[in-house]
Amino acid sequence: MRLNRILLSTALVVVALMIQVSVLARLHLPGAVPDLLLLTVLGLAMVYGHVGGALVGFGAGLLADIAPPADHAVGRYALVLCVIGYLAGLIKPETGQVRTATGPMAVVVGAAIGSTLLYAGVGALVGDTAARHVGLPGLLLTAAVYDLLLAPFVVPGIMALARRTENDPLAETTSTSKKAADISSGWISSGTGLHIGGQRSAFSSLKTKARARTARIGRIKGVKRL
Known part of the structure; x- marks a missing residue:
């Protein structure tokens, strides 16, 4: 006990x-x-x-x-x-x-x-x-x-x-500190835009834009060759 x-x-x-x-x-x-x-x-x-x-x-x-x-x-x-x-x-x-x-x-x-x-x-x-x-x-x-x-x-x-x-x-203090850390990390991540989901969506949008630009350049080159 x-x-x-x-x-x-x-x-x-x-x-x-x-x-x-x-x-x-x-x-x-x-x-x-x-x-x-x-x-x-x-x-x-x-x-x-x-x-x-x-x-x-x-x-x-x-x-x-x-x-x-x-x-x-x-x-x-x-x-x-x-x-x-x-x-x-x-x-x-x-x-x-x-x-x-x-x-x-x-x-x-x-x-x-x-x-x-x-x-x-x-x-x-x-x-x-x-x-x-x-x-x-x-x-x-x-x-x-x-x-x-x-x-x-x-x-x-x-x-x-x-x-x-x-x-x-002690357990209550630990749980409170964990909650505070989660809240602070949420504030930091929301302020800097470093969410994991947001980061993936940003990468995917950048890739999409890069592909669109490449395709557009290819079309322009093709037109010039014609």
Whole structure:
């Protein structure tokens, strides 16, 4: 990943994790907790692609695994967000801009349900049965609803920031200089009449005139001989 991606992703992930732990986790909402970290990974993945999404997801999940008050095995949430970031990055549009909000909202719902199921599945493999006691259907429903309500305030802003950092000033300067060179060459060529097409037409006109003069001279000579 490039340096601007790393810096922006790190800053957004740290801020999202701080808000997640200090504010959202203390709301004591029924069921699941709104996952701001998941929404941050989704917003970055839909701009950076599947590779960048997987890397951002793994880093964000690993940071959440070691940040207090984490009560699960290290690497569990890193695996979940890595998979979710990879899958979300697969729907990245070619232009990097999403035309409608339907696609991102569907991604948010699918990611909320998929991350909950994957987190519970990994927990079951390591012997954590907390999801069974809480109720998995209730967690899936509340996770999808909370993340869907929070997504319009988070995902578009993160995608806009990510797209802004994707613009390379050096590339823009190079393209601008190329355009200026093309314009200047056009002005020079138009001022001096050195266009390639014009040059060919000038040569052809000169040849035509030379042939006409030769033919005319031949006719005159012929008349004199008569």
